[in-house]
Amino acid sequence: MPARVAKPFSIRRRIFALALALLLAASVVLIIFIRDYAERASDRAFDRLLAASALTIAGAVQVENEAVVVEIPFAAFAMFSGQDRVFYAVEDPDASTVTGYEDLAAQVGETVSAEPRFADMTYRGETVRVASVGRLISTASDTGWVTIHVAETQNQREALSNEILSNAVLPVIALTLLAVGLVWFGISRMFAPLTELEHELRARAPDDLSPITVPVPEEVDHLVAALNGFMARLRNAMERVSGLVAEAAHEVRTPLASLRAQAEVAMDEQDPEALRKRVGRIHTGAVQASQLVSQLLMEATISHRMENQEVETTTLGAVVAEVAQRLDPDQALRLSVSITDEAAVAPLRADRVALREMMRNVVDNALVYSDGPVDISGRVDKGSLVVEVSDRGPGIDDAEKPEVLERFRRGKASAGKVGSGLGLSIVARVAEAHGGTLELRDRDGGGLTVAITLPLPRRAMGSPALATLVMAMMTVPALVLMPAPADAATTLYPARDGSSATVLNILGVTDTPLFAHFVEAFQTRNADVTVVYEETDSRPLYERILADDFETPPDLVISSASDLQLKLANDGYALAYDSPYLPALPDWAHWRNEVFGFTFEPAVIIYNRELIGDDEVPRTHLTLAEMLETQTERFRGKIATYDIGVSGVGYLLAAQDQTISSTFWRLASAFGRVNARFSGSSPAILNGVAEGSLALGYNVLGSYAFARQAEGAPIEIVVPDDYVLVLTRSMLIPRDAPNAELAKAFVDFALSPEGQAVASGPTALGSVVPDGSGPWTSEAIAARGRGVIQPIPLGPGLLVALDTLRRQRFLDTWQEIVSPK
Known part of the structure; x- marks a missing residue:
């Protein structure tokens, strides 16, 4: 039975049919996508307006005579279009309606988060979108959340969505029809060069293996280049085979002729001894011919392998x-x-x-x-x-x-x-x-x-100076090299495999002995990475990045002053990175995939038990202020807190205190009464309390306090019972980082279960990812106090306190109040 011949087909028609099907499918998918996008874009736009309105009202919340009062700002509702109905309600911590629509407040639950929460509901016969935000307040008698609800009907949302969809669908249909015509015309023109190439090849002689020189488009040029390469290889192979055959014929002819002659003589030899000698010579010639053929074949094989x-x-x-x-x-x-x-x-x-x-x-x-x-x-x-x-x-x-x-x-x-x-x-x-x-x-x-x-293959080496430095340090796990500006210190951690090609430069404010735990765990996973860690303070770190004051730019920046990190990212100094561990991170602990929090650190009160008894230690911000007011002489010069003009994290905590607590300025005045001492870092305050030169430290980072206490330092720790500010130490990859991929690897490590285990373990910095393991998880830290846990969210809200005039007024007021009288 004759074999069936495949029926010829037209590539031109196949391409056109496929292109047409793809264009139609793409148009349908695009219209579906546009509809979905229109709805999402409309929701995002109006949700932002709702959230802005609610946050504006939250900013106007005040406490007067232990009661919540609010004067609705004009801007809170001026941002709406006027085509939709707007409803609002403000509830105090006791769930009583302060102002607005009581029936709206009754249908929506209380909110204990400063992040906007959105919900759809039916209210007064219409579907409305509700934005709810919380505002934490602290009074002399209590601490609680004020809830603000703002609701809007959805007529304008639907109108905007339909407008976006209708404006986008017509161009899609027109472009699809135009694309179909262009595809047909393009396919016809596309095959013309192939016809020219066919004529060139048909006109050639069988032994013509010279390169094809017909001008062709760039797309067909790859095919011509492949044909030319193939013909060049074929020509070389033919020349090599011809040469090998000629040489083999020449070299093999002599031993074969000798073998033939010896065999012919041996056939007529009658003497057994002479015959044996003849056979020996035949064997020797055969061995020589066999070796020659083997060597010729091996040379051909090696030539082929060398060429390939x-x-x-x-x-x-x-x-x-x-x-x-x-x-x-x-x-x-x-x-x-x-x-x-x-x-x-x-x-x-x-x-x-x-x-x-x-x-x-x-x-x-x-x-x-x-x-x-x-x-x-x-x-x-x-x-x-x-x-x-x-x-x-x-x-x-x-x-x-x-x-x-x-x-x-x-x-x-x-x-x-x-x-x-x-x-x-x-x-x-x-x-x-x-x-x-x-x-x-x-x-x-x-x-x-x-x-x-x-x-031998040459391994990529770093700079000569760095290679020399690493070789000199191979037997030392970590060594302080030299002081840097702003009391910084640089520490080198050589790669565990002895190499020096891969170097990660980190600039941070974390104490070097604590950060060494992270480096050690990171190098366990990345044995070929050398880590250079430079420790400094938060404000100098921020100013150095603005001034670009680096001999070697850092690959990663780590700071506890999250507001300064946000400012750097907001001003375009950060590189975005979509870490695979980001979904597990709380929403408040990252911003725009540019700033990543990886610790959970409360602001605590520390004291020396020999100077303050356990029964009199203040456990709220108000009782601390009252103790300093009533026992001024006892605590004169014995109280310490951050110098908020120098310390970035100190200013961040003070600004958050002022926003939440109605007793903040009273406490600041009490600091002035006792001639409080001010420091730029937590370790200095911890040392003073441990040595007994200080009786109490305020707003000290709990991570440092927990670690020092675990080491046996004679300090006691109070997690306040009214509210607890929690900050997260944040990471940022500079936009011009020389080794951004290495920095991304460290970010992944810090957010991974291994990195979070370091935070919740020996460093006591606290793991920010929920449901971690170790003694210092966020859940374990929160359980040490009875106060409301208030994380400081990474978001644009932190930028408000960094406004130049606002910051200066805040510092001037602080300085006036806390200056010794």
């Missing part, structure tokens, strides 16, 4: 072992191998088969031309692998050494030995193809040494 560049990684030890295994046991016993450990395992990027045949030919020659042991040595010298094979044979005259490297050339000492004259030429070709050299040297005491030098 078949490269893999191997070692000298493996090559020598493979050669020894292929020898007869008696000959293998004659080998004496002396290869250094470094040379035996040094990686060679080469063709394994070619290297094996190169080594086999050298060893075979040494075994054939000598009777004693053959010495094989190997060493690494100046980035190259040097292999030497030495024997005690007759050697090669100096005049003959260049000649024996040519094909079918043998020296005078080869007389009487079976050989083809191809071995050393193969060795020379393999060495040259791998960028190496071959040298024939006379051996002291007689014999020949064949020395082969092959280059």
Whole structure:
């Protein structure tokens, strides 16, 4: 039964049909996407207006005579279109309606978060969208949440969504029809160059393998280049085969003719002894012819492999072992191998088969031309692998050494030995193809040494200064090198595998001994990374980034002053990164995929038990102010807190205190009464309390306090019972980071379960990702106090306190109040 011939088909029609189907499918998908996008865009736009209105009202909430009062700002409702109905309600911490629509407040639950929450509901016969936000307030008697609800009907949302959809669908339909016409025209023009190429190839002679020079478009140029490359390889292969056949015919003709003559004579030989000698000569000739054919075939194989560049990684030890295994046991016993450990395992990027045949030919020659042991040595010298094979044979005259490297050339000492004259030429070709050299040297005491030098892969090195520094530090886990501006200190953590090519530069405010735990865990996963950590203070860190005051720009910036980090990101200094661990991070602990929080650190009160009894220690902000007001002389010069003009985290905490607490300025005045001492960092306050020179420290970062207490420092810690400010130490990848990928790897590590285990473990910095493990998880820290946990969210709201005039007025007021009277 004849085979069925495949029916020809038209590529032109297939392409057009496929293009048409794709265009129609794309149009349908695009219209569906536009509809969905229109609805989402409309919701986002109006949700932002709702949230802005609610937050504006929240900003106007005040406490007067222990009661919540609010005067609705004009701007709260001026932002709405006027085409929809608007409803609102404000509830105090006791769930009583302060102002607005009571029935709206009754249908929507209370909110205990400063982040806007949205919900759809039916209210007064219409579907409305409700935005609810919370505002934490603290009075002398209580701390609680004020809830603000703002609702709007959805007529304008639907109108905006339909307008976006209708304005987008008509252009999509028109563009689809236009695209169909362009596709048909384009397909017709696309096949014209192929027709020209066909005519060029049909007009050629069968033996014409010259490159095609017909001008073709760029898209077809790849096909022409491939054809030219194929014809060039075919021409080279034909030339190589022709040369090989000619040389083989010339070289093989003589031994075959000799074999034929010897066989013809042997057929007429009657004397058994003479016949035996004839057969011996026939055998010798057959061995010589067989070896010649084998060498010719091997040379052809190696030539093919060298042309195709078949490269893999191997070692000298493996090559020598493979050669020894292929020898007869008696000959293998004659080998004496002396290869250094470094040379035996040094990686060679080469063709394994070619290297094996190169080594086999050298060893075979040494075994054939000598009777004693053959010495094989190997060493690494100046980035190259040097292999030497030495024997005690007759050697090669100096005049003959260049000649024996040519094909079918043998020296005078080869007389009487079976050989083809191809071995050393193969060795020379393999060495040259791998960028190496071959040298024939006379051996002291007689014999020949064949020395082969092959280059080793060069590993990428860092700067010479850094490489020298790392080598000098290899036995030291971490060493402070030199002081830097703003009392900074740089610490080097060499890569665990001894390399110096990959360096991660981190600029941060975390104490070096604490941060060392993160570095150690990170290098466990990344043994080839050297980490350079520079410790400084939060405000100098921010100012140095603005001034670009770095010899080596940092790859990662870590600070506890989240507002300054937000300011840097908002002003375009940060690189966005969508970490795979981001979904597990609380919403308040990251912003725009540019600032990432990785710790959970409450602001606490610390005290010295010998100076303040447990029964009198203040456990709220109000009782602290009252204690300082009533016992001024006792605590004069014995109280400490942050210098908010110097410390970025101190200013952040003070600004948040002022927003939440109605007793903040009273507490600030009490600090002034007792001549409080001010510091730029938590460790200085901790040292004073531990030594007894200070009785109490206010707003100290709990992470440092917990860690010092665990080390045995004589300090006690109070997590306030009214409200607890919690900040997160945040990471930011600078926009011009030299090694942004390394910085991303560290961000992933810090947010991963391994990094969070470090935060919740030995560092006591607290893990911000919920449901972690360890003694210092966010849940465990929150359970140490009874107050309302108020995280400081990473968001644009932090920028308000950084406004130049607002910050200056705040600092001026603070300084006036806390200055000693």
